[in-house]
Amino acid sequence: MYTAIMKESSQTVWLVATGALTNIALLFAVHPDLVNHIKGLSIMGGAIGGGFTDVPMGKIEGEGERFGNWTPFAEFNIYCDPEAAASIFSNADLAEKTTLIPLDLTHQFLATASVRNMLLHGDRKDRINSVAINKPSRVRKLFQEILVYFAQTYKDVFGLVEDPPLHDPLAVAATFAPNVFDDLEGERFSVSVVTDGQHVSQGHPESQTNQCGRTVVTKLDDGEPGVRIPRAVAADVVWHFLDMSLDRVPNG
Numbered sequence: 001m002y003t004a005i006m007k008e009s010s011q012t013v014w015l016v017a018t019g020a021l022t023n024i025a026l027l028f029a030v031h032p033d034l035v036n037h038i039k040g041l042s043i044m045g046g047a048i049g050g051g052f053t054d055v056p057m058g059k060i061e062g063e064g065e066r067f068g069n070w071t072p073f074a075e076f077n078i079y080c081d082p083e084a085a086a087s088i089f090s091n092a093d094l095a096e097k098t099t100l101i102p103l104d105l106t107h108q109f110l111a112t113a114s115v116r117n118m119l120l121h122g123d124r125k126d127r128i129n130s131v132a133i134n135k136p137s138r139v140r141k142l143f144q145e146i147l148v149y150f151a152q153t154y155k156d157v158f159g160l161v162e163d164p165p166l167h168d169p170l171a172v173a174a175t176f177a178p179n180v181f182d183d184l185e186g187e188r189f190s191v192s193v194v195t196d197g198q199h200v201s202q203g204h205p206e207s208q209t210n211q212c213g214r215t216v217v218t219k220l221d222d223g224e225p226g227v228r229i230p231r232a233v234a235a236d237v238v239w240h241f242l243d244m245s246l247d248r249v250p251n252g
Helices: 002-006 022-030 076-080 082-089 113-121 130-134 138-158 168-176 235-247
Strands: 014-017 040-044 098-101 189-193 215-219
Touching: 014 168, 022 082, 040 168, 076 082, 082 189, 098 168, 113 138, 113 235, 138 235, 168 235
Parallel strands: 014 040, 040 098
Antiparallel strands: 189 215
8 A cells, every 4th residue: 555655746645444443554554654645534323322413323222322333332333443443633733634524424325215225226317328227237236235224224223214225335435535534624633442351242241231332522722723524415415426426337
């Protein structure tokens, strides 16, 4: 990663992390000079809760409200390697270039039935070829099947009976379309990660109290540099981006 990034001009490269942060944290630990070279780091991860946004975060029978998706307190990507996440957020220079996309935001980006239909057939306003409308491409069919699977999973596991949220595309969108997000007049945050406690399986009694992997955010004073954590997204715009992307995939 270091070699590939350093071949590009300074302040042009975004790193996008949509899984555990082990490799990203190691990259910056071994090559601290990379912080000044990149334009930004976008992370899909974390769950804040506490009314950070007003979206439903899910329920599990016997637990009540929760904001994590792996434990009541922790989102999976951060929970996998909380020490790596803590390393990234404790680097002040890197944090200033970081955008965090937590579950509190991604749960606003819902694949409703109308969205799934649009992604299957394409936005008809943009189509002049009826074949493209009536015969969805293989990749559109696959994407539709994945979303249907997610819809059932979120209904069965988290009690989100309406529509499934989609997470990773928002971390990508943050790199090239920052204006689709609302961060309340530029507010910034310090972020810490709870590293104490044991990793336990879902359903383990200790998972109800163990806060390992929890992301804790503190709003900074106006103008103070820190992590950007948007509170809202123009979902229809990002769905349009996805539709255009699917349209560019060859129909093999």
